[in-house]
Structure formats: structure tokens, C-alpha cells
Amino acid sequence: MPKELIHLSHITKSYETAVILDDLDLHIRENEFMTLLGPSGCGKTTTLRLLGGFETPDAGQIFFDGTDITSLPPNERKLNTVFQKYALFTHMSIAENIAFGLKISKKSKTYIDDKIKYALKLVNLEGYEKRSVDSLSGGQQQRIAIARAIVNEPKVLLLDEPLGALDLKLRQDMQYELIRLKEELGITFVYVTHDQEEALTMSDTIVVMNQGYIQQIGTPEDIYNEPANAFVADFIGESNIIDGRMLQDRLVEFLGVQITCVDTGFGQNQPVDVVIRPEDVELSDPANGFMEGDVISTIFKGVHYEIEVHANGYDWLVHTTKMFPVGAHVGIHVIPFNIHIMNKPESNDEKAVESDV
Amino acid sequence: MYKWKRQFLSGPYVVWIAGFIILPILTIFYYGITDSSGSFTLANIFAIAEPIHMKALLLSLKLALLCTAFCLILSYPLAMILNNLHLKQQSFVVFIFVLPMWMNFMLRILAWQLLLSNNGILNTILEGLGMPKLQLLNTPSAVVFGMVYDFLPFMILPIYNAMGRIQRDVVDAARDLGASELQVFLKIILPLTISGVISGIIMVFVPALTSFVISNLLGGGKVLLIGNVIEQEFMQNMDWNMGSGLSIVLMIFVVASMAFMNAHGSEEGGGAVW
Numbered sequence: 001m002p003k004e005l006i007h008l009s010h011i012t013k014s015y016e017t018a019v020i021l022d023d024l025d026l027h028i029r030e031n032e033f034m035t036l037l038g039p040s041g042c043g044k045t046t047t048l049r050l051l052g053g054f055e056t057p058d059a060g061q062i063f064f065d066g067t068d069i070t071s072l073p074p075n076e077r078k079l080n081t082v083f084q085k086y087a088l089f090t091h092m093s094i095a096e097n098i099a100f101g102l103k104i105s106k107k108s109k110t111y112i113d114d115k116i117k118y119a120l121k122l123v124n125l126e127g128y129e130k131r132s133v134d135s136l137s138g139g140q141q142q143r144i145a146i147a148r149a150i151v152n153e154p155k156v157l158l159l160d161e162p163l164g165a166l167d168l169k170l171r172q173d174m175q176y177e178l179i180r181l182k183e184e185l186g187i188t189f190v191y192v193t194h195d196q197e198e199a200l201t202m203s204d205t206i207v208v209m210n211q212g213y214i215q216q217i218g219t220p221e222d223i224y225n226e227p228a229n230a231f232v233a234d235f236i237g238e239s240n241i242i243d244g245r246m247l248q249d250r251l252v253e254f255l256g257v258q259i260t261c262v263d264t265g266f267g268q269n270q271p272v273d274v275v276i277r278p279e280d281v282e283l284s285d286p287a288n289g290f291m292e293g294d295v296i297s298t299i300f301k302g303v304h305y306e307i308e309v310h311a312n313g314y315d316w317l318v319h320t321t322k323m324f325p326v327g328a329h330v331g332i333h334v335i336p337f338n339i340h341i342m343n344k345p346e347s348n349d350e351k352a353v354e355s356d357v
Numbered sequence: 358m359y360k361w362k363r364q365f366l367s368g369p370y371v372v373w374i375a376g377f378i379i380l381p382i383l384t385i386f387y388y389g390i391t392d393s394s395g396s397f398t399l400a401n402i403f404a405i406a407e408p409i410h411m412k413a414l415l416l417s418l419k420l421a422l423l424c425t426a427f428c429l430i431l432s433y434p435l436a437m438i439l440n441n442l443h444l445k446q447q448s449f450v451v452f453i454f455v456l457p458m459w460m461n462f463m464l465r466i467l468a469w470q471l472l473l474s475n476n477g478i479l480n481t482i483l484e485g486l487g488m489p490k491l492q493l494l495n496t497p498s499a500v501v502f503g504m505v506y507d508f509l510p511f512m513i514l515p516i517y518n519a520m521g522r523i524q525r526d527v528v529d530a531a532r533d534l535g536a537s538e539l540q541v542f543l544k545i546i547l548p549l550t551i552s553g554v555i556s557g558i559i560m561v562f563v564p565a566l567t568s569f570v571i572s573n574l575l576g577g578g579k580v581l582l583i584g585n586v587i588e589q590e591f592m593q594n595m596d597w598n599m600g601s602g603l604s605i606v607l608m609i610f611v612v613a614s615m616a617f618m619n620a621h622g623s624e625e626g627g628g629a630v631w
Contacts, residue, residue: 054529074532081533087526091548100544101534145530152534 011060038209080149211349234352280338289331388601401602495577519553
């Protein structure tokens with residue numbers, strides 16, 4: 001496992017009365033693509049600004065390569081940031097933008113010229129040196145912002161929702177572009193986003209945050225397949241979250257039926273959340289399911305149908321490639337491996353976000 | 358048809374410009390290049406070379422430059438401080454600075470005449486403190502002071518607006534790329550506000566150069582600016598030809614200074630930052 005590069009130790013930060021981060025502890029390793037994922041106001045951008053040096057924590061310390069950098073100003077940190085709205089210098093040409101950091105650190109002219117060429121090649125904008133910032137599209141401006149940051153050879157690149165202002169197609173292209181860049185540069189990326197698909201596509205490690213607390217840290221597969229609580233399950237993709245009761249190891253009761261599952265260690269007769277992904281729900285003949293229900297809506301989504309089934313008082317969300325018409329009487333089945341059992345939320349931040357469908 | 362209708366809407370304004378701007382300028386030009394009998398001459402324009410006129414023009418340029426410099430020195434740091442305030446405080450402070458502009462310009466200058474006069478408040482205070490009275494009124498300094506007082510908002514507002522347009526991210530990005538506070542100022546804030554500085558300079562320098570009321574009231578006839586000379590030619594000597602000729606010269610200076618600032622401005626605003 002690569003060695004640890006950054007350690008955020010017991011960070012607390014509040015603005016006036018609002019607590020943004022509460023006792024946050026986070027380790028970032030060398031050469032890791034780490035994504036801070038969460039809804040707006042969860043503290044992810046503040047965490048990034050603390051790393052960049054634009055904010056100082058109320059309590060706690062930030063270590064970089066073992067040294068305490070908590071009170072170091074941004075210009076003395078070996079990190080560079082790519083901002084959400086590009087933040088290019090409009091009074092300079094593209095080449096001058098990219099050269100900014102290098103000129104500040106007094107590099108030779110030939111070194112700077114080489115670096116500009118190299119960086120423009122890296123972001124696929126060769127020959128753009130003399131262009132003005134205003135003549136570029138949003139996607140091109142964001143690439144220049146990335147080029148401007150990486151020419152300084154930072155050990156860590158901080159990216160604050162860099163694709164937020166781009167349209168869907170461009171955003172997807174840029175995701176692959178960023179993965180390629182990270183592999184070519186071999187540096188650590190800390191990436192902030194509220195887009196779960198972006199996070200799943202690019203990250204080595206995802207940190208799911210809500211209301212100033214870390215909810216779960218793990219690989220994209222971990223986060224998606226084994227969400228730690230109802231909030232994570234709901235935020236990363238869609239989920240059926242149902243009130244249940246763990247009768248004993250490997251046996252859960254919900255919506256009036258008893259079903260075998262694979263989870264253990266919850267004790268006996270404990271109230272739990274049962275989380276089932278829509279694509280894990282199988283629809284079949286009424287006789288073959290563990291409960292019966294009626295299809296109340298069917299929407300074609302391209303890859304799959306999104307079907308709502310009313311069964312035993314709960315509206316199940318189902319993703320399936322097979323079409324079931326509204327009004328059809330169906331059976332519902334889920335294999336034990338796909339039934340996830342979670343403890344009931346202990347605090348507000350662990351709850352699924354309420355939203356009316 | 359539709360297009361013609363819309364152009365028709367600008368009719369009142371066209372009449373206004375023609376009647377109150379273009380026609381008077383043409384009249385000035387006519388008077389400027391003719392003598393009292395109506396025959397062509399350039400004598401009125403070359404009259405600027407007479408020592409008394411030249412002295413007034415040079416004094417006007419000097420005082421206008423001083424006034425512009427003081428306004429700039431006062432405004433730039435103020436605009437920076439303003440820009441760093443919280444939004445609520447910001448609009449209040451801007452309101453305070455703009456407030457004097459809502460009062461009649463003559464009233465403000467008359468008030469300073471009273472404050473600065475030999476028996477005015479300032480000298481009374483000095484006397485009370487046992488210090489000698491100062492000759493404040495009727496000096497070039499008083500004129501410059503009055504000009505600065507009057508024209509300051511015209512310098513603050515464009516600089517403040519230019520500064521407000523700089524996004525926090527841009528400053529953060531420069532810091533992030535290694536720039537110190539001073540480098541951020543020199544390489545980011547100054548170049549991005551230079552257009553505001555230039556509009557400010559034009560908006561202060563031009564009225565200061567052509568002013569004659571301030572020098573009348575605070576200079577007491579002892580500070581003779583080119584504006585005062587022109588006024589006297591029209592109002593006292595009734596020599597419209599001479600007054601117009603000198604006006605044309607002043608106009609040339611105004612247009613030249615604006616052209617100079619604009620040309621210089623586009624250069625500064627461009628790539629030549631390093």
C-alpha cells in the first residue's frame with residue numbers, strides 16, 4: 001500500500017453559527033485518486049479549501065508528508081487547485097496563464113516554454129499559446145486551468161467540481177481525460193463532486209460526506225455494494241430502504257414476510273434498515289416470489305425499465321430489462337446476497353435524504 | 358417598416374443632440390476661426406501663445422494633474438478596503454461616498470468657501486488653539502482641494518466597480534500558484550483594475566482641467582485658470598471670437614488626453630503585464 005501523504009487530523013470548522021466540519025479525520029495516500037462526495041453543504045468543498053490553504057481550521061491539524069502545514073499560506077504549499085469556474089486570468093494569454101506559477105518561482109525561459117508545450121499537449125490543446133481566454137469554450141478553459149496547475153509539478157492536485165459547469169457529453173469525455181492525466185502524471189488527485197457517477201467512474205477511494213461527517217470511506221465497489229448506512233445507500237444510486245427486524249443471524253422480517261439473508265451479528269429481534277438496490281429486485285410470476293404486488297408505473301429509461309410495484313404496503317423501485325405493463329400482478333424476489341441489512345441511523349446525517357418521488 | 362418605426366423613437370434625442378450639442382460646437386468653431394467682422398483668421402487660436410493665456414493653461418494643467426493624482430491616491434486603497442468588506446457594510450459605505458453627489462455642486466463649494474475663509478471655522482479653531490491664522494482661501498491649494506472634494510466619487514466608483522468584478526477564485530488561483538500578496542496585487546489586481554483607473558482619471562482630469570467655478574469661488578480671482586480666462590472673454594470682454602478660439606484649444610487638450618489614456622489603457626490591459 002502506498003505511503004500516506006496527507007493527514008487531516010481532528011479538523012473542526014464553522015462559519016458563524018453553522019458547523020461545517022466536525023472532528024474530521026482523513027488520510028490521503030500517495031498517488032491516490034480520492035473523491036470527496038456528498039450533497040451541497042456537506043463540507044466537501046471546505047475540506048478542499050482547508051487543504052489548499054484558503055481556510056484555516058478552528059481546531060485540528062493538517063499534515064503533509066509528516067510536516068504540519070495547518071497555518072501555511074496557499075503560496076507555500078506543494079498543492080495546486082483547479083477551480084470550479086476555471087478562474088483563468090483573463091488579462092493574459094493562454095501561455096501566460098500556464099506560465100504564471102513558473103514565472104513566480106523564477107524558472108528559466110526555455111524551461112517555461114518547454115513546460116507550456118508539454119502541458120498543452122497533455123490536455124490536447126497544442127498550438128493554443130497565443131489565444132485569449134475569452135476565445136475558448138468552457139471545456140477548453142477547464143483544460144487550461146488543469147494545465148496551469150500541473151506545470152508546477154504539485155504532489156497533489158485539488159479539483160473542486162471541475163466538470164460541474166460542462167454539459168453531459170463533455171463531462172463524460174473529461175472524466176476519461178482526468179483518469180488518463182492522473183496515470184501519466186502519477187500524482188495524488190483529491191476530487192470534490194456531488195455527482196455519484198463521476199465519483200464511481202474515476203476514484204480509487206470515495207469519501208462519502210454528509211452534514212460535516214464522513215459517512216463511509218471505501219473503493220467505488222465497496223461504497224456501491226456495501227453502503228454503510230441509509231444515507232450512503234440512498235446517495236450512491238437509488239435504493240429501496242425498508243423498515244425491518246433482524247430476528248436472528250441470517251433471518252430478517254420485513255413487510256410481513258420472513259426471508260433468509262447473509263448478514264450476521266445484529267443480535268436478535270433488532271430493528272434494522274433493509275436496503276435493496278432496484279436492479280437486484282427480480283419480478284416474476286406471482287407464485288415464484290416471496291411477496292406479490294401490482295405494477296403501478298412503468299417508465300422506459302433506455303437501458304432498463306423503471307417499474308414501481310406496490311406490494312405489502314410498500315412501493316418497490318425495480319430496474320429490469322423485461323417489460324411489465326401497469327396493472328400486472330407480479331411476484332417479487334431478491335436473492336439473499338443482495339439483501340443488505342443496516343443498523344438504524346443513530347444521527348441525522350446518517351439518514352437517507354428525504355425526497356418526494 | 359418595422360425597423361423604421363423603431364428608429365423613429367430616437368427622434369427626440371437626435372433633436373436634442375443637434376440643437377444642444379452639435380449646433381453649439383459648430384457655432385464655437387465658427388466664432389473661433391473668424392474675427393469680429395466675420396472674415397477668416399487663426400489669430401484667436403494662436404492667442405493661446407500670449408503669456409497670460411499660456412500661464413493660465415499651464416496652471417490649469419498643473420492643478421488638474423495634482424487633483425487627479427490626489428483622487429487616485431485616495432481612491433485606490435479605499436476601493437480595495439471597500440471591496441474586502443462584507444456586502445452589507447459595502448453598500449452602506451458606497452452610499453456614504455456617493456451621498457455628496459446628490460447635493461448641489463455649487464452649495465458644496467460655497468460651504469468650503471465659508472469653512473476656509475480667514476474668519477471661517479478652521480481659522481477660528483486654529484486661533485482657539487493659540488496658533489497663527491492661515492491663508493487658506495484664495496490659494497491654488499484651496500482650488501485643488503475643492504476639485505478633489507468634488508470629483509473624488511468619479512474616481513472611486515469606476516475603480517471600485519472594476520475591483521468588484523474580480524472573482525475571489527481568481528485571487529485564490531494566483532495565491533495557489535505561488536504568488537505572494539504583493540505579487541497578487543501587481544500581477545492580478547492592478548492589471549484587472551487598470552480600465553477602472555483610466556475611466557476614473559478621465560472623469561476627474563477633464564472636468565478639473567476645464568473647471569472655472571471652483572477657481573472663482575475658492576481662488577477668489579487670484580487663481581486664474583484657462584476656464585476663467587475663457588469665461589472672462591465671453592462675459593466681461595464680450596469677445597466671443599477670442600473666447601471661442603481659446604475654447605477650441607482647450608477642447609483639443611481634452612480630446613488629446615482622452616485619446617492618450619485610451620491608447621495607453623488598451624496596451625496595459627492587454628498582454629504586457631510581465
